[in-house]
Structure formats: structure tokens, C-alpha cells
Amino acid sequence: MPIPPFITQLREKVGTDLLWLTGVTAVVLDDEGRVLLGHRADTEKWALVSGILEPGEEPAIAMVREIKEETGVDGVVDALAAIQVQEPMAYPNGDRAQYLDLLFLCHATGGEPHAADDESLAVGWFSPDDLPEGTGHYTQERLAAVAEYRANPAAGPRFTRPAATPEPPTSYAQATTVRTATPADAATVGGLLHDFNVEFESPTPSAAEFTRRFTSLLEGPNVVVLLAERESRAVGFAYLTLRPSPYYDGPLAQLEELYVVPALRDQGIGTALLTTAVERFTAQGVGEIHINVDEIDTDTRRFYERHGFTNIQPGEDYRMLCYLRELGT
Numbered sequence: 001m002p003i004p005p006f007i008t009q010l011r012e013k014v015g016t017d018l019l020w021l022t023g024v025t026a027v028v029l030d031d032e033g034r035v036l037l038g039h040r041a042d043t044e045k046w047a048l049v050s051g052i053l054e055p056g057e058e059p060a061i062a063m064v065r066e067i068k069e070e071t072g073v074d075g076v077v078d079a080l081a082a083i084q085v086q087e088p089m090a091y092p093n094g095d096r097a098q099y100l101d102l103l104f105l106c107h108a109t110g111g112e113p114h115a116a117d118d119e120s121l122a123v124g125w126f127s128p129d130d131l132p133e134g135t136g137h138y139t140q141e142r143l144a145a146v147a148e149y150r151a152n153p154a155a156g157p158r159f160t161r162p163a164a165t166p167e168p169p170t171s172y173a174q175a176t177t178v179r180t181a182t183p184a185d186a187a188t189v190g191g192l193l194h195d196f197n198v199e200f201e202s203p204t205p206s207a208a209e210f211t212r213r214f215t216s217l218l219e220g221p222n223v224v225v226l227l228a229e230r231e232s233r234a235v236g237f238a239y240l241t242l243r244p245s246p247y248y249d250g251p252l253a254q255l256e257e258l259y260v261v262p263a264l265r266d267q268g269i270g271t272a273l274l275t276t277a278v279e280r281f282t283a284q285g286v287g288e289i290h291i292n293v294d295e296i297d298t299d300t301r302r303f304y305e306r307h308g309f310t311n312i313q314p315g316e317d318y319r320m321l322c323y324l325r326e327l328g329t
Contacts, residue, residue: 004052004054006054006055007019007021007052011095016093016094016095016096017096018088018096018097018098019095019096019097019098020097020098020100021052021053021097021098021099021100022052022053022059022099022100022101022102023050023051023052023053023086023099023100023101023102024050024051024052024053024059024062024063024066024101024102024104025048025049025050025101025102025103025104025142026048026049026050026063026066026067026075026077026103026104026106027048027081027103027104027105027106027142027143027146028048028049028067028071028073028075028106028107028108029105029106029107029108030107030108030125031107031108032125033127033128034125034126034127034128035048035125035126035127035128035143036048036049036067036071036073036108036113036123036124036125037123037124037125037126037131037132037135037139038070038071038115038119038120038122038123039115039120039121039122039123039124039132040119040120040121041118041119041120041121042119043136043295043296044121044134045134045135045136045296046126046131046132046134046135046136046139047135047136047138047139048138048139048142048143049063049066049067049070049071050066051063051065051066051069051070059080059102059104060077060104063075063077063102063104063106064076064077064106067106068111068116069116069117070116070117070119070120070123071111071113071114071115071116071120071123072111072112072113072114072116072123073108073110073111073112073113073123074108074109074110074111075106075107075108075109076106076107076109077104077105077106078104078105078106078107079104079105079149079153079157080102080103080104080105080157081103081104081105081145081146081149081150081157081158082101082102082103082142082145082146082149082157082158082159083100083101083102083103083157083158083159084100084101084103084158084159085098085099085100085101086098086099086100086101086298086299086302087299087302087303087305087306088302088305088306089298089301089302089305090305090310090312092311092312092317092318092319093317094312094317103142103145103146103157105146105149105150113125128143128147136296136297136298137296137297137299138296138298138299145158175230176228176229176230176235176268176269176272177228177229177230178226178227178228178229178272178273178276179226179227179229180224180225180226180227181214181218181225181226181227181237182218183214183215183216183218183219185214185218185225185227185234186210186211186212186214186215186218187207187211188227188234189210189211189214189218189225189227189237189239190207190208190209190210190211190212190213190214191207191210191211192234192236192237192259192261193207193210193237193239193257193259194206194207194210195259195261196257196259199262221242222241222242222243222251223239223240223241223242224239224240224241224242224253224277225237225238225239225240226238226240226273226276226277228260228269228272228273230264235260235261235264235269236258236259236260236261236264236269236270236273237257237258237259237273238255238257238258238273238274238276238277239255239256239257239258240253240254240255240256240277240281240289241253241254241256242254242286245287247287248285248286248287248288249285249287250284250285250286250287251286251287252286252287252288252289252290253277253281253286253288253289253290254289254290254291255274255277255289255290255291258270258273258274260273270303271307274304274307275307277289278307278308289309291304291309292322
């Protein structure tokens with residue numbers, strides 16, 4: 001989206017330092033219960049209408065403005081469905097920001113949907129049960145939050161609530177142990193990787209096939225799997241590979257996969273895995289750790305950026321990209 005003038009003015013004073021901003025997102029429904037989505041020009045993904053609050057602007061008024069500006073549709077805000085603090089993020093130019101996102105349930109009152117600005121390639125109505133290919137995780141999570149709100153409006157907006165009773169002074173990461181997997185753990189690792197692929201609807205070998213391959217891979221020096229455990233039960237893993245490089249005395253590492261079981265996410269397990277990998281590889285003389293992340297997977301990108309990873313070379317103002325070519329078997 002275009003950079004609002006007030007942010008440009010702030011950047012002249014603070015540079016790329018982290019800015020705290022307020023964003024608004026709309027789930028706009030029509031009389032048939034369809035949701036309004038825009039095909040974004042920057043990511044080429046289908047997404048909800050969203051924008052940034054101008055200084056002093058009322059959130060609901062800003063939401064109606066964004067709907068009209070982006071889609072040509074007239075809308076009315078019905079309710080605030082969720083409030084969420086997003087993870088810090090970095091833009092391609094190095095600017096850093098963190099958003100308080102206000103999610104609104106809205107309904108359309110008129111106007112024909114069309115790409116009303118250069119932010120969208122197309123705009124349309126879609127059934128929540130039949131979303132277009134390429135709909136991002138962020139949009140699906142927001143639709144789920146609105147569905148939860150509509151099922152029980154009396155509960156109010158979804159937001160993170162403090163614990164009912166004080167918790168012991170220990171972090172989730174401290175409650176998690178991380179160890180290096182051995183060939184004896186191949187079935188555990190294979191099952192977790194299979195679960196990961198199934199959850200995100202990725203093509204996948206069977207858990208048995210993964211087990212067979214990890215039994216062999218974990219015997220070599222160039223594959224490292226870290227297992228996160230709680231009470232001796234595996235709850236996540238990080239799968240990394242090593243390769244030699246003439247640029248360093250030690251190898252380069254590639255983080256191939258990092259996965260935490262769904263019920264235990266946002267509890268520091270991913271951080272424990274990633275921190276352990278960084279600390280161990282630093283001690284072993286590994287030069288760099290590389291990670292490939294889908295551009296639309298903003299939550300994952302923010303997670304890695306929060307831990308010091310970047311897709312911009314020092315001294316440059318453009319992003320690094322990953323290319324691949326599948327080879328025949």
C-alpha cells in the first residue's frame with residue numbers, strides 16, 4: 001500500500017527504527033454471506049481489505065474509507081470482532097513496524113466491486129467455504145476470528161486476556177527441553193514432518209517414508225534435527241542441513257523446516273528451537289543460517305525477523321529472493 005504522508009514524515013526523524021502503528025482490517029459480507037476480497041498487486045494473493053489509521057482518525061470511519069478506496073464498495077461497520085498485536089516486521093526498504101490490528105465485521109450497502117486503486121489487480125465476492133486459490137493464512141485466520149465472533153457476539157471481541165491466576169516465574173522456553181535427534185528418533189521426526197505438510201496442505205511422502213529416510217539422514221554429519229520436548233513428549237522440531245562454503249572456515253546452514261504442534265504454538269517452543277540452533281551453530285563455527293519463507297507468510301517472516309534474520313543484504317535496499325527448479329526423478 002502507498003506510504004501515508006505522516007509515516008514518511010516520521011521516517012525523516014526516526015529512520016528505519018520500529019514504529020508502533022494502528023491498522024484496520026475488514027471482513028465485508030454481502031446479503032448472501034459472501035466475503036469481499038482483493039487480489040493484491042504486490043503479493044498477487046487474495047486478501048481482506050486493510051489499511052493504516054491516519055493520526056486522529058476514528059477506526060470505524062477509517063475502515064469505511066479503506067473499503068471504498070480499495071474496492072469501490074460502500075460499507076458499514078457492524079462490530080469490532082478482534083484486537084491483536086502483531087509481531088514486529090521489516091519492510092523491503094528496511095523500515096520496521098509493529099501493528100495493533102483492529103478487525104471489523106462489516107456489511108456492504110452498495111457499489112460494484114472493482115479494483116479502485118493500484119493496490120489490487122481484481123476484487124470480488126467469494127463464499128467463505130470456497131475461497132480462491134492463493135488466499136493467505138492471515139486472511140483465513142481473520143475469517144475464523146469473525147466466524148467465532150458471529151457465533152457468540154455476547155462474548156465480545158477476541159483479544160489476548162491475562163491469565164486468571166499468576167503463573168510461576170518461568171518462561172515457556174525454559175519449560176521446553178531441546179536435544180539433538182538420533183536415528184532412533186526417525187519415526188518421531190518423520191511423523192512431525194508429515195503432520196506439518198498435511199496441516200499446510202503441501203504434497204508429502206508418507207510418515208513411514210520420512211521415517212526410512214531420516215533413519216539414514218540422521219546418521220550423517222550434514223543433517224541436524226533438533227527435537228523440542230515437554231515431559232519427554234516431542235512437541236516440535238527444527239530440521240537443518242549443512243554444506244561447505246569457501247567464504248567461511250565452517251559450513252553454511254539451511255533451516256529446512258521448523259514446526260511446533262498446533263496446540264502449543266505461541267508458547268516459546270519455536271523460539272527455543274531457533275535459539276538453540278543459533279547458539280550451537282555459532283559455537284561450531286557455522287558462517288550463516290539461511291531460511292526460505294513464503295512472501296505472504298507474514299507471521300513467519302516476523303518471527304524470524306524478530307530473531308535477527310533479514311532478507312536484505314547489509315548496505316543494500318533490495319530484497320534477496322530464492323529461486324528453485326524441480327528436477328525429474
